[in-house]
Amino acid sequence: MKKFLNDPVNFVDEMLEGIYRAHPDVTYTADDKRCMVTSRPKTGKVGIATGGGSGHLPLFLGYVGDGMLDGAAVGGVFQSPSSEQMYQVTKAIDQGAGVLYIYGNYSGDIINFDMAAELADLDGIQVKQCVGNDDVASSKVGEEHKRRGVAGIYFVYKTAGAAAAEGLSLDEVHRLAEKARLRTRTMGVALSSCVVPEIGHATFSIGEDEMEIGMGIHGEPGISRKTLGTADAVIDEMMERIFAEQDYKSGDEVAVLMNGLGGTPLEELYILFRRVAQLLEGRGVKAKHVWVGEFATSMEMAGASVSILHLDAELDRLVAAPANTPFFKHFSA
Amino acid sequence: MKKFLNDPVNFVDEMLEGIYRAHPDVTYTADDKRCMVTSRPKTGKVGIATGGGSGHLPLFLGYVGDGMLDGAAVGGVFQSPSSEQMYQVTKAIDQGAGVLYIYGNYSGDIINFDMAAELADLDGIQVKQCVGNDDVASSKVGEEHKRRGVAGIYFVYKTAGAAAAEGLSLDEVHRLAEKARLRTRTMGVALSSCVVPEIGHATFSIGEDEMEIGMGIHGEPGISRKTLGTADAVIDEMMERIFAEQDYKSGDEVAVLMNGLGGTPLEELYILFRRVAQLLEGRGVKAKHVWVGEFATSMEMAGASVSILHLDAELDRLVAAPANTPFFKHFSA
Numbered sequence: 242m243k244k245f246l247n248d249p250v251n252f253v254d255e256m257l258e259g260i261y262r263a264h265p266d267v268t269y270t271a272d273d274k275r276c277m278v279t280s281r282p283k284t285g286k287v288g289i290a291t292g293g294g295s296g297h298l299p300l301f302l303g304y305v306g307d308g309m310l311d312g313a314a315v316g317g318v319f320q321s322p323s324s325e326q327m328y329q330v331t332k333a334i335d336q337g338a339g340v341l342y343i344y345g346n347y348s349g350d351i352i353n354f355d356m357a358a359e360l361a362d363l364d365g366i367q368v369k370q371c372v373g374n375d376d377v378a379s380s381k382v383g384e385e386h387k388r389r390g391v392a393g394i395y396f397v398y399k400t401a402g403a404a405a406a407e408g409l410s411l412d413e414v415h416r417l418a419e420k421a422r423l424r425t426r427t428m429g430v431a432l433s434s435c436v437v438p439e440i441g442h443a444t445f446s447i448g449e450d451e452m453e454i455g456m457g458i459h460g461e462p463g464i465s466r467k468t469l470g471t472a473d474a475v476i477d478e479m480m481e482r483i484f485a486e487q488d489y490k491s492g493d494e495v496a497v498l499m500n501g502l503g504g505t506p507l508e509e510l511y512i513l514f515r516r517v518a519q520l521l522e523g524r525g526v527k528a529k530h531v532w533v534g535e536f537a538t539s540m541e542m543a544g545a546s547v548s549i550l551h552l553d554a555e556l557d558r559l560v561a562a563p564a565n566t567p568f569f570k571h572f573s574a
Numbered sequence: 575m576k577k578f579l580n581d582p583v584n585f586v587d588e589m590l591e592g593i594y595r596a597h598p599d600v601t602y603t604a605d606d607k608r609c610m611v612t613s614r615p616k617t618g619k620v621g622i623a624t625g626g627g628s629g630h631l632p633l634f635l636g637y638v639g640d641g642m643l644d645g646a647a648v649g650g651v652f653q654s655p656s657s658e659q660m661y662q663v664t665k666a667i668d669q670g671a672g673v674l675y676i677y678g679n680y681s682g683d684i685i686n687f688d689m690a691a692e693l694a695d696l697d698g699i700q701v702k703q704c705v706g707n708d709d710v711a712s713s714k715v716g717e718e719h720k721r722r723g724v725a726g727i728y729f730v731y732k733t734a735g736a737a738a739a740e741g742l743s744l745d746e747v748h749r750l751a752e753k754a755r756l757r758t759r760t761m762g763v764a765l766s767s768c769v770v771p772e773i774g775h776a777t778f779s780i781g782e783d784e785m786e787i788g789m790g791i792h793g794e795p796g797i798s799r800k801t802l803g804t805a806d807a808v809i810d811e812m813m814e815r816i817f818a819e820q821d822y823k824s825g826d827e828v829a830v831l832m833n834g835l836g837g838t839p840l841e842e843l844y845i846l847f848r849r850v851a852q853l854l855e856g857r858g859v860k861a862k863h864v865w866v867g868e869f870a871t872s873m874e875m876a877g878a879s880v881s882i883l884h885l886d887a888e889l890d891r892l893v894a895a896p897a898n899t900p901f902f903k904h905f906s907a
Contacts, residue, residue: 243765243782243876245805245842252841255805259844262851263832263864298840432576435839449576472578472588499596504837506768506873507631508585509578511592518595531596534901535868540839543576543874568867570903 242441244541249438253295253317260302264567267305270312270333276326277302278312278333287405287414288312288334291343291398292327293350294319296437297458299568300394300537301344306566309402310343318437318540319459321349327357331366339367339411343397343418345390346374369411371418373397375427375548377482378455378464389457392500392537393425393548396560403562421556426486428479429546431456432469433504435539454478458502458539472509476516479547484524487551491525496550496560499533504543507534517547530560536569575774577874582771586628586650593635597900600638603645603666609659610635611645611666620738620747621645621667624676624731625660626683627652629770630791632901633727633870634677639899642735643676651770651873652792654682660690664699672700672744676730676751678723679707702744704751706730708760708881710815711788711797722790725833725870726758726881729893736895754889759819761812762879764789765802766837768872787811791835791872805842809849812880817857820884824858829883829893832866837876840867850880863893869902 246252257274261267268280291301292314301313312330314322331340342358344350351372358368373390380387400421404414431453434443444460447453452475455463469475489495499514501507510533521528529552537546550556563573579585590607594600601613624634625647634646645663647655664673673694677683684705691701706723713720733754737747764786767776777793780786785808788796802808822828832847834840843866854861862885870879883889896906 243802245765245808245838245846245878247804247806247845252845255848256841256844259846259848259851259866262861263844263847263866296839296841298844432578469576471580473580475578503839504874505578506629506836506871507868508589508629508873511589511596511631512580512585513578513592514596515588515592518592528595533592533596535840538839540841541837541876545578565905570905572898572903 242436244436244438246438249441252438256295266567271329273326273329275315275322276329277305278330279305281307282311282334282336285336285338286408287338287411288336288340289343289401289405290330290334290340292322293344294321296540297537299535303568304398304566306564308406308562308564309398309566309569318439321347321353324353324356324360327354328360331357331361331368332364335366339369341401341411341414341418342368342370343394343401344372345394346372346388367411369415371397371415371422373422375425376457377426377428377486379457382486389461391427391429391458392498392546393427395498395536396425396496396548396550397421399564400556400559402564403559406562417555417559421550424551424556425548426483427546427548428482429456429544430454430475430479431502431542431544433543434460435503435542458537472512473516476513480517480520483549489524489526494527494529494552494557495521496530496552497528498536498548500537500546500548501535502542502544502546503535503538504541505545510534510545513545529557575769577769577771579771582774585771589628599900604662606659606662608648608655609662610638611663612638614640615644615667615669618669618671619741620671620744621669621673622676622734622738623660623663623667623673625655625687626677627654629873630870632868636901637731637899639897641739641895641897642731642899642902651772654680654686657686657689657693660687661693664690664694664701665697668699672702674734674744674747674751675701675703676727676734677705678727679705679721700744702748704730704748704755706755708758709790710759710761710819712790715819722794724760724762724791725831725879726760728831728869729758729829729881729883730754732897733889733892735897736892739895750888750892754883757884757889758881759816760879760881761815762789762877763787763808763812764835764875764877766876767793768836768875791870805845806849809846813850813853816882822857822859822884827860827862827885827890828854829863829885830861831869831881833870833879833881834868835875835877835879836868836871837874838878843867843878846878862890
């Protein structure tokens with residue numbers, strides 16, 4: 242295990258201490274560093290909260306800030322935070338306009354967020370939920386409720402965060418988050434495993450010349466393992482699955498998130514994005530907003546995912562709105 | 575070699591195609607994609623140019639934009655761009671106020687930038703130069719002219735870019751860039767090698783439990799290879815070298831760049847930064863501006879570097895000024 246760490250038991254807490262020391266824009270509530278909230282709350286707006294396991298930076302903590310999220314609870318590496326932690330974040334960020342939970346479709350998170358929502362309800366805090374399930378590889382069409390949430394949740398954060406910043410109601414913010422969720426599709430590919438610090442060895446093994454298409458961000462099995470092809474062939478296979486799911490017409494506009502899983506250099510992400518752009522262009526679809534980099538990782542896992550958000554006028558407006566968080570900054574055009 | 579690529583010969587050109595397709599804020603001159611210039615030139619200001627080998631994203635290309643650089647020329651992976659490419663960038667960005675070159679202390683780059691400056695002089699374009707040499711590990715005190723330029727060049731870009739955006743003269747922008755250069759120190763550590771695509775195997779080998787303190791960003795030898803210690807011990811050793819070079823007093827302020835070399839997860843960078851912050855605090859030195867992430871990489875190399883800029887009032891102002899480039903965005907406080 243080749244990692245910079247002290248005692249693996251302290252991996253998450255030392256990481257959190259580093260984050261709070263680096264970024265005065267975020268703080269924590271309930272005397273618990275795992276309950277992050279913005280240091281710059283905006284009065285009266287709908288609160289947006291997320292949460293999930295550690296090990297995916299900049300997901301989840303990285304998006305707490307202006308124009309995005311108001312709070313996030315994190316657990317141990319790849320472990321759900323507790324319902325109590327989610328509830329504490331909820332209480333801290335509620336401004337009387339209600340709170341929207343946005344998180345990925347994993348059973349532990351669902352149980353804990355549901356319980357936090359019940360606790361909040363007893364306090365008179367209205368909570369709505371949006372459960373990200375963008376990973377096309379994790380189940381077939383017609384069984385989308387079984388799909389995992391992966392990097393495409395970024396588009397839901399961006400949309401809902403901008404809508405809340407505009408002062409829209411909880412119902413409206415929820416409607417827009419749901420629209421972004423339903424119009425986002427992601428496909429991923431992994432080349433190597435990550436190492437969970439407290440375990441100390443690779444989560445899975447994969448051959449020196451192999452890739453696994455559709456692998457989840459915790460190492461969940463994908464849909465095919467085979468010899469690593471060219472960058473173009475990998476993207477062709479991934480994009481074919483995405484194109485099959487939404488009816489893209491010439492003239493349509495999309496936002497693209499070309500995401501690295503951690504160990505893959507930015508240079509390679511651009512080589513992959515080049516092919517995504519070519520395929521979109523071939524269909525007459527415009528990549529109107531593009532982000533390339535690391536947005537949802539699995540620590541040192543080599544690999545990438547591509548997420549496509551099918552835009553309409555209101556999604557276009559919200560995705561392009563400004564944001565200023567420790568890990569993600571966006572100037573409006 | 576586990577990389578997303580097509581023909582390795584096209585690695586740089588396909589990467590560049592991806593960048594231009596993703597980011598309309600940048601374009602290129604002289605019909606050569608390796609000669610990047612901003613798409614939003616500001617009239618009348620001093621131009622800032624950089625350049626160097628590919629394989630270090632977001633260095634060098636990533637800092638072309640508002641408040642930072644106006645142009646960058648890149649070569650093949652770890653290879654200098656040509657003097658002709660640097661000259662073409664110079665011509666394209668000159669607005670009559672002269673051009674400042676900021677690049678790292680590598681012989682190929684020096685020869686080519688010097689020649690480009692001579693060609694520009696024949697056209698009546700005034701050029702000044704600032705050659706980054708922040709890598710403490712690459713030679714001893716008193717022989718700083720032999721030191722390599724590494725991630726700390728980011729502070730020189732940020733300072734000079736902000737000074738040029740303020741409308742200062744070439745002499746002033748050069749003076750400030752030099753001040754930032756002379757007050758910046760970097761120490762790095764590598765845990766694994768990168769793979770140059772056209773070579774196809776690791777540049778160097780290193781044991782499963784070893785680290786190399788002071789290794790350069792192209793794999794140049796460092797100052798010691800030994801068993802990987804704890805994150806705190808690694809930072810203690812690196813910071814001791816940096817503290818020995820500048821006279822830090824209680825009450826002084828610094829900017830910190832905690833940089834990942836490519837393969838190291840963001841979580842670990844925050845664990846490393848935590849210790850940097852503790853050591854600074856122990857000396858009564860305030861980390862006023864902090865950036866943690868990937869700013870100068872060696873593709874998939876695992877490792878990190880820490881750069882410290884010793885602030886004064888004018889560096890404080892310039893480092894904190896806003897910037898908006900494809901890879902680096904900063905809102906003023």
